[in-house]
Amino acid sequence: MGALKPWHIAVLVVVLILLFGAKRLPDAARSLGRSLRIIKAETKSLADDDRDLAEKADAQAARQPLPPQNVQQQPYAAPQQPAAPPAVDPVQRVRDN
Numbered sequence: 001m002g003a004l005k006p007w008h009i010a011v012l013v014v015v016l017i018l019l020f021g022a023k024r025l026p027d028a029a030r031s032l033g034r035s036l037r038i039i040k041a042e043t044k045s046l047a048d049d050d051r052d053l054a055e056k057a058d059a060q061a062a063r064q065p066l067p068p069q070n071v072q073q074q075p076y077a078a079p080q081q082p083a084a085p086p087a088v089d090p091v092q093r094v095r096d097n
Helices: 006-020 024-061 090-096
Strands: none
């Protein structure tokens, strides 16, 4: 089980030419090259996306909550409204006048 020798490659090329023909081999090689470029670009973009996600995760992990402030919180009280004038009965008002 040795490595590929030059005559192995020559036999492989002859078989490919016989199977596919001389006209179709350049087209097949061109298609294979395009496919490999597309695969390379996609794997690179996936790696870049993973790197971007890792950077975002690191940035979020670096966030720390603010320290508590020494302000005493009072229990909730409803806001006070200004005192309304005392209600006057209109009938009583007429009698007094």
